[in-house]
Amino acid sequence: MKRLMIFPRCQTIHKAWRLWAKALGEKDGRTDREADTIAGIRTFILISYMVTNVAIVANAVRHWDDVKTVPPVAQCDQPLL
Numbered sequence: 001m002k003r004l005m006i007f008p009r010c011q012t013i014h015k016a017w018r019l020w021a022k023a024l025g026e027k028d029g030r031t032d033r034e035a036d037t038i039a040g041i042r043t044f045i046l047i048s049y050m051v052t053n054v055a056i057v058a059n060a061v062r063h064w065d066d067v068k069t070v071p072p073v074a075q076c077d078q079p080l081l
Contacts, residue, residue, distance in 0.1 A: 021027070021039035024046070029035035 024042040028038045
């Protein structure tokens with residue numbers, strides 16, 4: 001059996017992907033390739049959720065005080081205190 005030389009960087013990426021796939025949930029699929037595909041789909045779904053949440057929060061912050069609920073007081077005739 002021929003042994004492949006794997007560079008340390010590739011080993012690190014492979015290990016990081018393995019941990020990320022485990023963090024996404026239980027390993028599904030009959031083969032490792034199928035499990036990697038499922039983890040990729042789960043990653044895409046997670047990223048789309050995060051992008052959507054950032055867009056919602058950014059919109060809320062952008063329009064935070066567009067409609068003034070209390071009209072501004074131009075001049076007050078009586079002292080406030």
